[in-house]
Amino acid sequence: MKKIIAVAIAGAFVVPAVHAADVTLGGEVEYYITDASSGTTGNTAENEIKVSVTEELEGGMSLSAYLNSNNGGTHDSGISVTSAMGAIHFGNGDGATALGAYEDKADVAEQGAGKAGVSSAATLTNIVRIEPNLGVEGLTLGLGLGFGAAATDEESSYGIHYTNSGFAVAYAEADVEQSDVTTKVTSVSYTYGPVYVAMDNVDGQNGVDGAEAEAVALTYNYGPGKIYYEANEVNYTSASGNAVLSGTANLKPKTTVVGISYKIGGLNTYVQTLNEDSTTGAATETDTTYFGVEYAF
Secondary structure, three states, rough: OHHHHHHHHHHHHHOOOOOEEEEEEEEEEEEEEEEEEEEEEEEOOOOOOEEEEEEEOHHOOEEEEEEEEEOOOEEEEEEEEEOOOOEEEEEHHHOOOOOOOOOOOOOOOOOOOOOOOOOOOOOEEEEEEEEEEOOOOOOEEEEEEOOOHHHHOEEEEEEEEEEEOEEEEEEEEEEEEOOOOOEEEEEEEEEOOEEEEEEEEEEEEEHHOOEEEEEEEEEEEEEOOEEEEEEEEEEEOOOOOOOOOHHHHHOOEEEEEEEEEEOOOOOEEOOOOEEEEEEOOOOOOOEEEEEEEEOOO
């Protein structure tokens, strides 16, 4: 009996097993030079540092979180909880919304371009996105709700994304409080061996009726390197983000990028040229060449 009591007392002081979190420190450092008609300048890209955490929870659940800070002054963060029923994501960046989570497949350039990046009229600081497990491989449904500093920044959104054998397609919509405009995005991509092609289409950009953006992209991966092409076309002035070009001024300004990159481990070097029409639709254009080096760890 004394032995049994002793074992029971010893067991009471045994520390229960704790699931330790796996912490990863990473980031990116990038510098590039631009050569344009106005001259040659040196630039520091959005160098950033990122801390990510993963942890296995009870009942087959898992948790992941990240903190991301860059020298542009932005600080993104997110928490995701996943179970057999699906996943729930909390965050403060545009990519956390159901509108932004699945789009921008045609944004392949190292610098510039990306004009078809979708955006509603809301400035969001707190976002929640639910992705229920639909039981269909490759199919994801996202339901999102976002809030900002102002009551008019409330955004509700939904998106659906499907992938199968190198093919991916996504569609999403977002509605903002006290706005009659629905922002919509369609993204499609296909990967076949070393070749990747993609298309983005946005309607109601920045919450403005008639503001549209389109983008197409093509890349060819040759081992550690990549050759890429991206073309964007818009019908709004990016300076204000809201004014829609109309009448004779509606020349649909275009941005075209051609470049090549090469990776050695985490080190990536690239050279690209960017041709851009005036965002006001005037008959002017600029050419810029980029020489860049970045290291991701």
